[in-house]
Amino acid sequence: MTEDGRGGAMIVAERVGKSFTVRARRDGRRRRVRTAVRAVHDVSFTVGRGEFVGYLGPNGAGKSTTIKMLTGILTASSGTLRVCGLDPSRRRTALARRIGVVFGQRTTLWWDLPLRDSLALVRKLYRVEPDAHRARLAELTELLELGPFLDTPVRQLSLGQRMRGDLAAALLHDPELLVLDEPTIGLDVVSKATVREFLARTNAERGTTILLTTHDLGDIERLCRRVMIVDRGRLAFDGGLGDLRRTVDADRMLVVELARPGPPIAVDGAAPGRIAAERTEGPRQWLRLPRSANAAAVVAAIARDHDVRDIALREAGIEDVLAGLYRGEHAYGSAAPAGGGAPAGPSAASGSPEALAAE
Numbered sequence: 221m222t223e224d225g226r227g228g229a230m231i232v233a234e235r236v237g238k239s240f241t242v243r244a245r246r247d248g249r250r251r252r253v254r255t256a257v258r259a260v261h262d263v264s265f266t267v268g269r270g271e272f273v274g275y276l277g278p279n280g281a282g283k284s285t286t287i288k289m290l291t292g293i294l295t296a297s298s299g300t301l302r303v304c305g306l307d308p309s310r311r312r313t314a315l316a317r318r319i320g321v322v323f324g325q326r327t328t329l330w331w332d333l334p335l336r337d338s339l340a341l342v343r344k345l346y347r348v349e350p351d352a353h354r355a356r357l358a359e360l361t362e363l364l365e366l367g368p369f370l371d372t373p374v375r376q377l378s379l380g381q382r383m384r385g386d387l388a389a390a391l392l393h394d395p396e397l398l399v400l401d402e403p404t405i406g407l408d409v410v411s412k413a414t415v416r417e418f419l420a421r422t423n424a425e426r427g428t429t430i431l432l433t434t435h436d437l438g439d440i441e442r443l444c445r446r447v448m449i450v451d452r453g454r455l456a457f458d459g460g461l462g463d464l465r466r467t468v469d470a471d472r473m474l475v476v477e478l479a480r481p482g483p484p485i486a487v488d489g490a491a492p493g494r495i496a497a498e499r500t501e502g503p504r505q506w507l508r509l510p511r512s513a514n515a516a517a518v519v520a521a522i523a524r525d526h527d528v529r530d531i532a533l534r535e536a537g538i539e540d541v542l543a544g545l546y547r548g549e550h551a552y553g554s555a556a557p558a559g560g561g562a563p564a565g566p567s568a569a570s571g572s573p574e575a576l577a578a579e
């Protein structure tokens with residue numbers, strides 16, 4: 221990478237950590253104790269120019285804290301961080317000219333101003349030349365379909381309209397990197413589709429690097445070629461969605477439709493343990509198949525012993541995979557993480573504060 225980050229790597233995080241000091245009563249004691257909460261622990265990764273990366277994890281995993289460090293809002297407690305070749309907390313203003321940031325839960329627009337005026341102020345903040353601004357605004361207006369509400373005060377915009385306005389504000393200065401924290405939260409299916417389509421085009425056609433935090437699995441499946449999963453402050457997985465499915469060895473589900481309702485089906489001998497229906501609904505039954513089970517043998521055994529109308533084998537969707545990971549049912553694979561972080565383990569310290577000192 222060159223000094224200014226134009227060579228290839230857009231984000232380089234090396235063993236980045238962040239601890240917060242909080243004061244809380246512990247074990248019913250009256251005195252409050254200062255404790256350190258490790259929100260992010262030794263996270264290392266590199267994001268290359270032009271990548272579209274999902275940054276995922278359960279609530280409280282450390283995603284927002286990471287994004288705040290990347291954008292210079294928070295300073296890392298340990299490790300080194302470079303975004304566009306800059307140290308975000310020391311070069312916040314210089315960095316702001318090169319990145320765009322959207323927080324789905326908050327707007328950066330001026331509440332009382334029409335969207336058009338809000339965007340004009342953004343132009344001034346980022347010192348975009350008037351001609352470049354006009355051209356870029358026209359382009360964003362078309363892509364994000366802003367036309368019908370450009371002259372409406374931001375406070376009167378629907379959530380979906382406001383989000384499109386926020387995206388325009390974040391991209392008016394044509395940043396190299398776009399950081400998004402839950403950009404589709406609360407949006408209806410049509411607005412989500414518009415936002416996703418826009419993001420996909422921005423990445424593909426302008427080459428904008430995008431880092432996306434979301435709990436919306438549709439966002440991930442539609443947009444992210446690479447996902448990083450943070451769990452209790454540690455980077456637990458870094459790879460493609462397909463790799464994630466393979467790595468976690470997620471169970472498959474067999475859905476059997478019998479000719480008539482009957483007792484729960486059970487099959488012996490096709491896997492190390494017994495496979496039994498975990499759910500029945502009239503003539504339909506659901507059997508969970510571990511990866512180690514021989515699906516053909518299970519299907520043959522059921523067909524031999526039951527009057528079967530239909531059988532379908534459902535591969536685990538990304539939703540099942542992530543739900544299992546977050547609940548701790550699957551171990552993260554040893555292939556992860558790339559970039560040098562350690563797999564999550566019982567020693568991960570986020571959410572388990574360490575006492576510093578009694579007040």
Ligand SMILES: Nc1ncnc2c1ncn2[C@@H]1O[C@H](COP(=O)(O)OP(=O)(O)OP(=O)(O)O)[C@@H](O)[C@H]1O
Pocket residue numbers: 240241242257258259277278279280281282283284285286570571
């Ligand atoms: N300012 C703060 N002071 C103390 N603790 C904090 C602070 N900000 C975050 N934390 C703690 O750090 C941990 C990580 O929080 P963070 O907001 O980064 O998680 P997240 O992955 O973004 O969660 P969510 O998906 O719910 O938004 C949590 O245990 C949280 O309580």
